[in-house]
Amino acid sequence: MCAFGSDAALRHLLAIEQRMTPGSRNDRLRVYLAQVAASRGMTVAQLADRLTPTLGLDTGITLDYGPRSFPVVTDEHLTAFAQGPTGRLLARPPKPGVKDTRPEAYPWFLQFKKDLRAVAAAQVARLERDMFARFERPGRDLPGFLLPHPVLGPITRRLLWGEYDTGGRLIRAVRVAEDGSLADVDDDTVTVDDGARLRIVHPAELGDDLPRWARVFADYEIMQPFPQVNRPAVVLTEVERAATGLPGFGPVVNHRVEAAVNGRWRGDGHGHSSSPYTRLWSDLPGGLTLLAELDKPVTTSSYEPVAEHRITEVWADDTLADHFSADRRIPLGACDPIGLSEALVELYALRG
Incomplete structure (x- = not known):
């Protein structure tokens, strides 16, 4: 189906892939989709863009x-x-x-x-996932395909885009102005090369420019299709990036901890209802895991919803380690900034 299927079949495969949880089947499907996209000279993101239905709006109805x-x-x-x-x-x-x-x-x-x-x-949800996954598009796709598309255009023109270098570092962020040109945070018109690496920016990548961009979107009354410039984000300082851990905090209550381990976070022994745990962990992109230590155990079978705990420390370790090390040796700046921000936002929300 991937090699010879129709666009309709590929749309179904993309929809299935987006609903699947991580695992070997999901990985195989992504490989197939990447092969089909490559055969057309595209990335998977570009293929998904071009398979987005127009519902006849491109020719007029x-x-x-x-x-x-x-x-x-x-x-x-x-x-x-x-x-x-x-x-x-x-x-x-x-x-x-x-x-x-x-x-x-x-x-x-x-x-x-x-x-x-x-x-x-469906396209709003896909583009939000693209932001987390760092999917890139060539600079020419924004004016040449996305903006003219009758469905993708109204969505993408309300997003903040970024130009990145070959190492994946943000060079500058740009928005689509009312006349279709691109503008920077100072509202100056800028141009992006056809072959530039464009991505949907995550707020954790914007640093000190984040509040400035939030003001720009507020001033122009741009309602974003999903939270981006106003998305809760944790941006580490240079001191925090160099550190191998973050200080703890509290109090946190049991029912918030339980909500966290049913989402992005996991607890030691989670899945065994009678097993207490004192550590939370969340895998980050790039092979690292973020960990948080609790001052006393949480038991999922008979916990007191209002019982209070404290997070004593937050640090990172190798995901594939047999046992998480007692040494704090990995600077937090080595963590994926987007995954780290999303995980820390959820962790800090335990404070209520």
Whole structure:
């Protein structure tokens, strides 16, 4: 199917891959998708972009009753409207009248609106995953494909993009201005080479520019499709990056710890309801694990929801180590900044 399948089949495979949890089957599927993308001279992200349905919006669609027809247009949030004779967007589509010969167009339009919402939601979720996964696109794809796309365009123009060097370090962040040009944090027009490495920026990569970018998006009243410049983020200072651990904090309560181990975090012995644990851990991209030590055990079978604990220390170790080392030898600056930020945001949320 991957080698010879249709675009429809590849769309199904992409949808399956996005729903699967990590594991060998998921890894194999990603290899297949990468092979298909490479055969077309693309990355998986580019392939997914090009398989995004347009639902006919690229060629124009109408609510056609026969004697009467109304152009269908979408706003920046991909809500579909019928357009009246004066150009006004109609809050409700006109219902067919007695002289209309195609009354079936009315339920078609209602279904179209639902389909558009579903496609838009799926693409928003995919692009958010792209931010976490650091999927790159060449600079030419932004003006050449993404922005003109009737579904991806309204989403991508409300995101903050970054140009990266070959080592994966952020060179600068840019937004799409109202005229389709690119602007930096000072609102100066900038250009990006066709072959530049573009990614959707995670706020943990922005450092001191994060509050400035948040103000820019607020000033222009840009409502982002998912939390980005206003996403909670933990950005380490240079001192913290050089350190091999972060100080503890508290109090934290049992029910918040239990919520954490049902998400990104795990507890020692988690999965064995009677096993107490005093350590939380979360795998980070790049082969490291973030760990947090509790001052006293949590038992999942009979814990007191309001019992208080403290996190005594936070540090990183090799994921594949047989036993996590008692030595604190890995500087936190060696951790993936995006994964570290997401994990620390959840850990600090235990404070309530």
